[in-house]
Amino acid sequence: MTRIPPDRIAQIEARRDELQAMMATGDLPGERFVAVSKEYAELEPVAQAAGRVRRLRAEGVSLDAMTRDGDDELREMASEELQENKAALEAAERALALALLPRDAADARPAMLEIRAGTGGDEAALFAGDLMRMYQRYADNRGWKVELISASASEAGGYKEVIASVTGTGVFARMKFESGVHRVQRVPVTESGGRIHTSAATVAVLPEAEEVDIEIADQDLRIDVYRASGAGGQHVNTTDSAVRITHVPTGLVVIQQDEKSQHKNKAKALKVLRTRLYEAERERADSERAGARKSMVGSGDRSERIRTYNFPQGRVTDHRINLTLHRLPEILQGELDELVGALIAEDEAERLATLDG
Numbered sequence: 001m002t003r004i005p006p007d008r009i010a011q012i013e014a015r016r017d018e019l020q021a022m023m024a025t026g027d028l029p030g031e032r033f034v035a036v037s038k039e040y041a042e043l044e045p046v047a048q049a050a051g052r053v054r055r056l057r058a059e060g061v062s063l064d065a066m067t068r069d070g071d072d073e074l075r076e077m078a079s080e081e082l083q084e085n086k087a088a089l090e091a092a093e094r095a096l097a098l099a100l101l102p103r104d105a106a107d108a109r110p111a112m113l114e115i116r117a118g119t120g121g122d123e124a125a126l127f128a129g130d131l132m133r134m135y136q137r138y139a140d141n142r143g144w145k146v147e148l149i150s151a152s153a154s155e156a157g158g159y160k161e162v163i164a165s166v167t168g169t170g171v172f173a174r175m176k177f178e179s180g181v182h183r184v185q186r187v188p189v190t191e192s193g194g195r196i197h198t199s200a201a202t203v204a205v206l207p208e209a210e211e212v213d214i215e216i217a218d219q220d221l222r223i224d225v226y227r228a229s230g231a232g233g234q235h236v237n238t239t240d241s242a243v244r245i246t247h248v249p250t251g252l253v254v255i256q257q258d259e260k261s262q263h264k265n266k267a268k269a270l271k272v273l274r275t276r277l278y279e280a281e282r283e284r285a286d287s288e289r290a291g292a293r294k295s296m297v298g299s300g301d302r303s304e305r306i307r308t309y310n311f312p313q314g315r316v317t318d319h320r321i322n323l324t325l326h327r328l329p330e331i332l333q334g335e336l337d338e339l340v341g342a343l344i345a346e347d348e349a350e351r352l353a354t355l356d357g
Contacts, residue, residue: 003093004050004053004093004096004097004100006054006057008050009050009051009053009054009096010054012043012046012047012050013047013050013051013054015043015047016040016043016044016047019036019039019040019043020040022036023036023037023040045099046096046099046100049092049095049096049099050096052092052095052096053089053092053093053096056085056088056089056092057089059085060082060085060086060089063078063081063082063085064082066078067079067082094352097352098348098352101348101351101352104172104173104176106172106176106207106282107170107172107173107176108169108170108172108173109171109172109207109208110165110166110167110168110171110172110207110208111165111166111171111172111175111176111205111206111207111208112149112163112164112165112166112205112206112207112208112271112272112275113135113146113163113164113165113166113175113178113203113204113205114161114162114163114203114204114205114206115128115131115132115135115159115161115162115163115201115202115203115204116128116160116161116201116202116204117154117158117159117160117161117199117201118181118199118200118201118202119199119200120184120197120198120199120200121199122154122155122156122157122158122188123184123188123197123199124158124199124200124201125154125156125157125158125159125160126154126156126157126158126188127158127182127184127199127200127201127309128158128159128160128161128162128201129154129157129158129159129162130158130184130332131182131201131203132159132162132164133332134331134332134333134334134336135164135166135175135178135334136334137333137334138334138335138336139166139168139334140334141334141335141337142168142169142174143168143169144166144167144168144169144171145166145167145168146164146165146166147164147165147166147167148162148163148164148258149163149164149165149256149258149268149271149272150162150163150255150256150257150258150268150272151163151258163272165208165271167208172205172207172208173344174340174344175205176205176207177340177343177344177347178203178205179203179204179205179306180202180203180305180306180307181200181201181202181203181305181306182200182201182202182203182305182306182307182308182309183198183199183200183305183307183308183309184198184199184200184201184308184309184310184311185197185198185308185309185310185311185312186309186310186311186312187311187312196312200305206275206276206278206279207275207278207279207282208271208275208278209274209275209277209278209279210274214274214277214278214281216247216270216273216274216277220247220248220249221245221246221247221248222245222246222248223243223244223245223246223266224243224244224246225240225241225242225243225244225262226240226242226244227240227241227242228241228242228257240262241257241259241260241261241262241265242255242256242257242262242265243255243256243257243262243265243266243269244269245266245269245270245273247273247277250277250280252273252276252277254269254270254272254273254276255269256268256269256272305319306318306319306320307319309328309331309332310328311328313326314326314327314328314329315327315328316328316331316339318339318342318343320343320346321342321343321346323339323342325338325339
């Protein structure tokens with residue numbers, strides 16, 4: 001564990017006090033006050049963690065001195081308290097080191113959730129539907145809002161593809177670990193012989209971009225409108241409301257036809273396009289960083305299988321951290337916190353190890 005030097009702790013607390021004093025004067029102009037308030041809000045939890053480490057270190061020094069002075073009873077009592085202090089200090093040092101780790105700038109953002117049926121035909125589409133319901137329930141449990149952007153339903157049920165926007169507190173920070181190939185092992189309802197089939201669906205979780213993040217020039221877009229149609233070629237409506245947007249420089253294409261309004265379809269398509277361009281830019285920046293950390297967790301590599309849902313055995317296995325939970329029904333009901341918490345803890349441990357190195 002990296003030991004944060006005392007002067008760094010003093011520096012953190014001094015800056016927090018300085019920001020507090022600046023806000024208390026009431027002399028800051030509007031924009032400056034907003035900037036100072038933002039820095040203070042981000043620094044305050046770090047300063048609290050630093051203060052706890054400072055106090056526990058000072059307490060440890062006092063207790064250590066007491067173990068060598070005074071009568072036997074006092075020394076024994078001080079020795080017991082010193083052990084408790086060391087355990088508390090170790091936890092506090094870890095909390096401070098975590099607080100000082102660089103944050104993913106996208107963690108606080110909403111997320112674009114994309115689920116696509118993979119190998120397995122109708123069964124894969126049904127599984128994609130199961131995953132979508134799982135994330136909807138997880139979002140409900142955390143007080144997040146899910147807005148359906150587009151959906152391509154399978155005739156047998158479920159989805160060939162579904163895209164949704166998830167908004168709320170800390171959405172991307174918790175959802176980003178879901179990107180990858182999810183595999184299901186179960187007996188399909190259409191299987192008369194009772195044989196277990198393996199199917200897969202791909203999940204992509206992207207941080208949502210705002211207009212200020214990605215500027216899209218009008219001349220870089222080719223926008224086509226046409227009549228939306230449903231399954232079997234039946235017309236959903238009689239107006240040219242479906243929108244296909246092509247981003248000419250990258251070749252990215254987004255199609256949106258779920259809304260009856262051309263204006264709404266265009267707005268949703270632009271939202272998806274902006275998010276995909278933002279993610280492409282993030283990936284480019286990540287790959288250009290010298291010695292970029294390729295973490296087993298949260299690497300965003302969507303080609304690798306990350307999780308298996310085994311129905312006959314009622315278990316879910318996350319292959320990145322070798323964690324198996326025999327709670328499949330509860331997990332499909334949106335009880336994902338144990339899985340997500342373990343992935344976050346593993347990610348933090350690996351980042352701390354990198355820091356120590």
